[in-house]
Amino acid sequence: MSMEEEVRALSAVPILANVDVSKLKLLAFISERVVFHPGESLCRQGDEGDTAFIILKGACEVLVDSGGGQKKVAGLTRNDIVGEIAVLFEVPRTATVVATAETEALTLSRDQLFTLMREFPEMSFDIMRVLARRLERTTQDLAQLRSQLAQDAA
Amino acid sequence: MDRNFFRYIWRYSRAQQLIILAITLVSFPILYVTLELPKMIVNQAIGGKDFPKQYLGFEFDQIQFLLLLSFTFLFFVGLNGVVKYVMNVYKGLAGERTLRRLRYQLFERVLRFRLPYFSRTSSGEIIAMIASEVQPLGGFIADAIAVPVFQGGTLLVYLFFIFMQDPLLGGAAVALYPVQGWLIPRMQKRVNQLARERVRNLRELSEDVGAAIGGVRDIHANNTVAYHLAEFTNRLQRNFDIRYEIFKRKFMIKFINNFMNQITPFFFYSIGGYLVINGDISFGALVAVLAAYKDLASPWKELLDYYQSLADTQVKYVSVVEQFDPPDLYPVERLHAEPEFDLDSCSRLVLNHVTYAGEGAGQEVNDISAEISLGERVAIVGAESSGRTQLLQMLAGLLSPVSGRIELDGQSLDALPQSVLGRRIGYASGHPYILNDTIRFNLVYGLLHRPIAPTDVLSEEARRRRLAEAMRTDNAPYEYQSAWEDLSEAGVASVRELDMRLIEKIKAFGMSDEVYRMGLQARLPDAIGEEAREMILSARAMISEKVGAGGGKSDFVEFWKADAFNRSATLAENIVFGVPRDPAMTPRQLAEMPAFETAVAKAGLEDLLLAAGHSLAETMVELFSSVSEGSDALATYSFIPMEELPEVTALLRRAKDGPEKLKRKDRNLLIGLALQLIPNKHRLGIVTPEIEEKSVKARPQVWETLTASVPDAFDFFSREAYSEALSIEENLLFGRLRADRPKSRERAETAIADCVEEFGLTPLILRAGLDFRVGINGSRLSSGQRVKIGLLRVLIRRPTVLILDDLFKGAGDPGERQQLERLQEMVEGRTLIIGMSGKELADRFDHVIEMRGGEIISEERPQAGPTDPQAGEAGAGEDVAAE
Incomplete structure (x- = not known):
C-alpha cells in the first residue's frame, strides 16, 4: 500500500525520527504527494518556503546561485529530504532544487505539521529532543574546533 | 389606535361578527332537532303502538316510520356538521383577517416612527x-360577539323559565350572581396585572436573546457567557414566578366559581324542599327547576370563561398597541403620496433657525441658519459631536428639526413625502444597512420604490385575488411579486443595461477583482442568455487546447473524458460522470438513491464500493480515533465527522463477518464514504484499477438509470454542453485541478484569465459575481466593501442632491483626494453635500461650512477666492454674519 511507503519515508526524516508510527500515518494522510516533471523546480533559492519535500521516487539536483550562475552542489534521490528546517520556521530557501527525472515527492507543510503538533503535544517533545541532540552535537563540535584553534594558535 | 380591543374588533369586523352570530342562531334549531329526534325514535317508532300511523298525509307502518325518522335524524346530523364546518371556517377567516389587519397596522407604524424612537425601542421587542x-388574539376575535350573545341569550331563557315556575326559586338561582359579578373581576384584575408583567418580561427576554446573538463575539472574547446565562436564568425565574402566581389565581377563580355554582342547588334543596313540604309549590315544579338549573350552569360557565379570555386578550392587545403609539408618528401620506414636485428646478436649500436636540450629548444643533445653492459642492466640516451628522440627516429629511425650518425654495422639507426625499435626495453614511441577499440586490435596492410591472410568477387571476384580499384588510396595495427595479431612475432602458451600469460602477470603485473571483466560483445566473453559455464553451475549447499544447508541464488539470477515469475527481463524480443539481446533496444521500443503487449493482460495482468504503472506514477510525473531538483543524481532513466516529466504530464491529452481511443503511453509509474518495489526493490505495475501470464502464448504464428515474437531479458532463450545476470556473476548465501537481491553482487561474480576456468574458463573470450572497448584515463582505456598496446603491439612482457622511475624513490622505475627485466627476452638476471631520479637502468644494458644538463657526467659498469672503455668505442669515 502506498501509505506504508510514505510512512516509511517520513520516518526517515531526522526531525521525525522519534515520532510514533500512528502519528506519522496521520501526517502522511494529511500531507500531499506531488509529481514533478524533469526540469520543474521544487523550490527556488531566496523564496520564502514553508514546505519540506521528501523524495519518494526520481532524482533532483540542488543548485546554488553563487553570483556567477547556478552551480550544482548535490543530487537527491529516494528518501532524501529538502527544506526540513523551513517546516519549523520562516527561512529563505538556501538553494534551488530541480527535478532531473520524473520525481514524486511528499510535501510536508508547516501548517499541517503544526496542526498535528497542537493536537499531539508529545510530538513536539519528540521533535524538540532531536533538535536538542543536534544542538548539543554542534556545540561539542564547536568546542572541539575552538580548542583545536587554540592549540594551533599556541 | 383603539385602546379597547372589543371596540377594535367591532370597528373592523362588524359585518363578519353579525354573520357569525346569524350562523350561530341558525345552528340552534338544527341542534335542537338532532336532540329531539332520538327521543321520538325511541318513544314513538320503537316503543310506539297503533300502527299504521298517519303522518304528513302519508300512512306508515312501524318499520317504515322508524326508517323515516332515522333518515331524518341522519340528515340533520349531517346538516349540523355542515353548519358547524361553515361556521368554524368563517370564524377562522374573520379572526385571520382582523389579525392580518392588526399586524399590518403595527408594521406600518414601525415604518412611520421617527428615527430617534428606535434608539429607545429594541428590534427584538418589536419582532416579538x-x-x-x-397571535393569541386571533382565536378570540371570532368569538367576540357570538359567544356573549348566544350564551347570554340561553342564560336568560333558562332564568325566565325558572322565574316563571317560582319567583322565590328564581331569586335563589341568581342569588349568588351579584357576589360572583363583584368578586371575580376583582380577582381577575390582579391576574391581568400579572399577565401584563409577563408580557413585558417575555419581551425583555427576547431582547436578551437578540443582544446575545448580536454580541456573540464580544461575549466569547470577554468570557461573559456565565453572565448572560445568569441573566437569562433570572428572566426565566421571573417568568416562572409570574406564571405560577397566575396559575394559582386563575384556578382559584375557577374554584370559587364552581363552588358558588354548587351552592345554589343547596338553596333549591333546602328552600325548595321546605316549600314542597309546606305545599307552597308542587313537587313537579321543583324537579323542573332543578333540571333547568343544571342547564343554567353551562352558559354561565361559558360567560365567565368568555369574560376571562376577554380580560386576557385585552391586556395582551393593550400592551402591544401602546408601544406603537408614539405621539409624533409620520403621517401615512408621507409613505404613500407621490406628488408632482420637481426638485431639479429648485435652486436653494435654506436652513432657517434650525434647532435639533438629540438623545445624547453632542447630538444637538443650535439655531442654525444657512443657505445652500443647489448644484454646488458643499462640505460640512465638523468633529463627530459637532452636530454635523444631525444636520446632514436633517438635510436628507431623515430627522426633523425641533424648531425652525429647512426649506427647498420655500417648501418645508418636513412636509415632503418620501417619494421625493428618498428618490431625489440620496443619503449614504459609513454604516450602510446591507440586506441578506446578493450584491446585486443590495446595489439596486435604492430603485425599489413601487412595483413597476407585473411578472409572470403569478397568474392574472392570482394577482387579482391577492389584491382583493389585501384591500379587504387595508394592507399594502403593492404586489410584491412584481418587477420593482425603477430603470428610468437609474437612467437605463433595460435590466441588461442596468447590469452593465452596475458592473461599470463596481469597476470604478475598485471592487472588480473581488467580484470577479466570486463570479468564477458562482453558477451562471439564469437571467444571462444562451450566447453567454456558448461563449464559455468556446473558451473551454481554447483552454483545453492551450493546456494540451503545453505538454507535460501543463498537466495541472485533468479534463473530463467520457472514456477515462478522472483521478482528480471523486468516485461519485466518476461513476455518475456528472454532479447533482442540488449542491447540498451528500454522497451518502446519493448512495441511498434507489436509482443509483440499482445502477451501481448492475455495473457490478456494489461489492467493490462496499469493500472500499469498509477499508476507508477502518483507516479513518485508525487514524482519527486518537484525535480529540475539539480539533477542528484535523477534523476537516477526516471523511467521517468526529462525532460520528463512535457510530462507525460500532458499525465496523458489526461488519466482522464481512460488510456484505450488513444492513442496507450501514452498507449505504460505507458506500457513501467510498464515493468521496479522490484517488490522487487521498492515495490510500483503496481505489483499485478494477474500480476505476468498472466506474468508467458503468457510466452509460448509470446515465440511463438516473435519467429515467430522476430526470432533473443530475447534470451530466459533456464537452459540448454547458453544465448549470458547475461553477463558471469549472465550466471553463471542464476538468479538475490535480492535487498532485505543484501550483495547479495558480496555473489554472492564469490560463483562465488569459481566455477570459480574449473572449471578453469579464463582464459576464462580474455579472455572475454580483449574485454572490453577502450574508446577514453583509457579514461575508469586508467593511470597506459594505461601505462602497452603500454608496453605490445611492449613486445608481442618480439623486439630485447627494448627501454623504462619514465617508471622507478630510485628514489629508492622498488616496482620499483621488476618490473624492472621481466621485465629484461622477456626480458633476448635481448637488453634493459631504460631511467630514477634517478640512484638508476644502479646496475641492464651492462652499465649506464649519461646525462646532452644534453651531456654525465659519463659512467659506474657497473657489470664489479669499478676497471676498462675504460674497459666499450672501443670504446666509444675520446670525452667521454676526459670528
Missing part, C-alpha cells in the same frame, strides 16, 4: 410583538 404576541 408583531410576530407572536398578537
Whole structure:
C-alpha cells in the first residue's frame, strides 16, 4: 500500500525520527504527494518556503546561485529530504532544487505539521529532543574546533 | 389606535361578527332537532303502538316510520356538521383577517416612527410583538360577539323559565350572581396585572436573546457567557414566578366559581324542599327547576370563561398597541403620496433657525441658519459631536428639526413625502444597512420604490385575488411579486443595461477583482442568455487546447473524458460522470438513491464500493480515533465527522463477518464514504484499477438509470454542453485541478484569465459575481466593501442632491483626494453635500461650512477666492454674519 511507503519515508526524516508510527500515518494522510516533471523546480533559492519535500521516487539536483550562475552542489534521490528546517520556521530557501527525472515527492507543510503538533503535544517533545541532540552535537563540535584553534594558535 | 380591543374588533369586523352570530342562531334549531329526534325514535317508532300511523298525509307502518325518522335524524346530523364546518371556517377567516389587519397596522407604524424612537425601542421587542404576541388574539376575535350573545341569550331563557315556575326559586338561582359579578373581576384584575408583567418580561427576554446573538463575539472574547446565562436564568425565574402566581389565581377563580355554582342547588334543596313540604309549590315544579338549573350552569360557565379570555386578550392587545403609539408618528401620506414636485428646478436649500436636540450629548444643533445653492459642492466640516451628522440627516429629511425650518425654495422639507426625499435626495453614511441577499440586490435596492410591472410568477387571476384580499384588510396595495427595479431612475432602458451600469460602477470603485473571483466560483445566473453559455464553451475549447499544447508541464488539470477515469475527481463524480443539481446533496444521500443503487449493482460495482468504503472506514477510525473531538483543524481532513466516529466504530464491529452481511443503511453509509474518495489526493490505495475501470464502464448504464428515474437531479458532463450545476470556473476548465501537481491553482487561474480576456468574458463573470450572497448584515463582505456598496446603491439612482457622511475624513490622505475627485466627476452638476471631520479637502468644494458644538463657526467659498469672503455668505442669515 502506498501509505506504508510514505510512512516509511517520513520516518526517515531526522526531525521525525522519534515520532510514533500512528502519528506519522496521520501526517502522511494529511500531507500531499506531488509529481514533478524533469526540469520543474521544487523550490527556488531566496523564496520564502514553508514546505519540506521528501523524495519518494526520481532524482533532483540542488543548485546554488553563487553570483556567477547556478552551480550544482548535490543530487537527491529516494528518501532524501529538502527544506526540513523551513517546516519549523520562516527561512529563505538556501538553494534551488530541480527535478532531473520524473520525481514524486511528499510535501510536508508547516501548517499541517503544526496542526498535528497542537493536537499531539508529545510530538513536539519528540521533535524538540532531536533538535536538542543536534544542538548539543554542534556545540561539542564547536568546542572541539575552538580548542583545536587554540592549540594551533599556541 | 383603539385602546379597547372589543371596540377594535367591532370597528373592523362588524359585518363578519353579525354573520357569525346569524350562523350561530341558525345552528340552534338544527341542534335542537338532532336532540329531539332520538327521543321520538325511541318513544314513538320503537316503543310506539297503533300502527299504521298517519303522518304528513302519508300512512306508515312501524318499520317504515322508524326508517323515516332515522333518515331524518341522519340528515340533520349531517346538516349540523355542515353548519358547524361553515361556521368554524368563517370564524377562522374573520379572526385571520382582523389579525392580518392588526399586524399590518403595527408594521406600518414601525415604518412611520421617527428615527430617534428606535434608539429607545429594541428590534427584538418589536419582532416579538408583531410576530407572536398578537397571535393569541386571533382565536378570540371570532368569538367576540357570538359567544356573549348566544350564551347570554340561553342564560336568560333558562332564568325566565325558572322565574316563571317560582319567583322565590328564581331569586335563589341568581342569588349568588351579584357576589360572583363583584368578586371575580376583582380577582381577575390582579391576574391581568400579572399577565401584563409577563408580557413585558417575555419581551425583555427576547431582547436578551437578540443582544446575545448580536454580541456573540464580544461575549466569547470577554468570557461573559456565565453572565448572560445568569441573566437569562433570572428572566426565566421571573417568568416562572409570574406564571405560577397566575396559575394559582386563575384556578382559584375557577374554584370559587364552581363552588358558588354548587351552592345554589343547596338553596333549591333546602328552600325548595321546605316549600314542597309546606305545599307552597308542587313537587313537579321543583324537579323542573332543578333540571333547568343544571342547564343554567353551562352558559354561565361559558360567560365567565368568555369574560376571562376577554380580560386576557385585552391586556395582551393593550400592551402591544401602546408601544406603537408614539405621539409624533409620520403621517401615512408621507409613505404613500407621490406628488408632482420637481426638485431639479429648485435652486436653494435654506436652513432657517434650525434647532435639533438629540438623545445624547453632542447630538444637538443650535439655531442654525444657512443657505445652500443647489448644484454646488458643499462640505460640512465638523468633529463627530459637532452636530454635523444631525444636520446632514436633517438635510436628507431623515430627522426633523425641533424648531425652525429647512426649506427647498420655500417648501418645508418636513412636509415632503418620501417619494421625493428618498428618490431625489440620496443619503449614504459609513454604516450602510446591507440586506441578506446578493450584491446585486443590495446595489439596486435604492430603485425599489413601487412595483413597476407585473411578472409572470403569478397568474392574472392570482394577482387579482391577492389584491382583493389585501384591500379587504387595508394592507399594502403593492404586489410584491412584481418587477420593482425603477430603470428610468437609474437612467437605463433595460435590466441588461442596468447590469452593465452596475458592473461599470463596481469597476470604478475598485471592487472588480473581488467580484470577479466570486463570479468564477458562482453558477451562471439564469437571467444571462444562451450566447453567454456558448461563449464559455468556446473558451473551454481554447483552454483545453492551450493546456494540451503545453505538454507535460501543463498537466495541472485533468479534463473530463467520457472514456477515462478522472483521478482528480471523486468516485461519485466518476461513476455518475456528472454532479447533482442540488449542491447540498451528500454522497451518502446519493448512495441511498434507489436509482443509483440499482445502477451501481448492475455495473457490478456494489461489492467493490462496499469493500472500499469498509477499508476507508477502518483507516479513518485508525487514524482519527486518537484525535480529540475539539480539533477542528484535523477534523476537516477526516471523511467521517468526529462525532460520528463512535457510530462507525460500532458499525465496523458489526461488519466482522464481512460488510456484505450488513444492513442496507450501514452498507449505504460505507458506500457513501467510498464515493468521496479522490484517488490522487487521498492515495490510500483503496481505489483499485478494477474500480476505476468498472466506474468508467458503468457510466452509460448509470446515465440511463438516473435519467429515467430522476430526470432533473443530475447534470451530466459533456464537452459540448454547458453544465448549470458547475461553477463558471469549472465550466471553463471542464476538468479538475490535480492535487498532485505543484501550483495547479495558480496555473489554472492564469490560463483562465488569459481566455477570459480574449473572449471578453469579464463582464459576464462580474455579472455572475454580483449574485454572490453577502450574508446577514453583509457579514461575508469586508467593511470597506459594505461601505462602497452603500454608496453605490445611492449613486445608481442618480439623486439630485447627494448627501454623504462619514465617508471622507478630510485628514489629508492622498488616496482620499483621488476618490473624492472621481466621485465629484461622477456626480458633476448635481448637488453634493459631504460631511467630514477634517478640512484638508476644502479646496475641492464651492462652499465649506464649519461646525462646532452644534453651531456654525465659519463659512467659506474657497473657489470664489479669499478676497471676498462675504460674497459666499450672501443670504446666509444675520446670525452667521454676526459670528
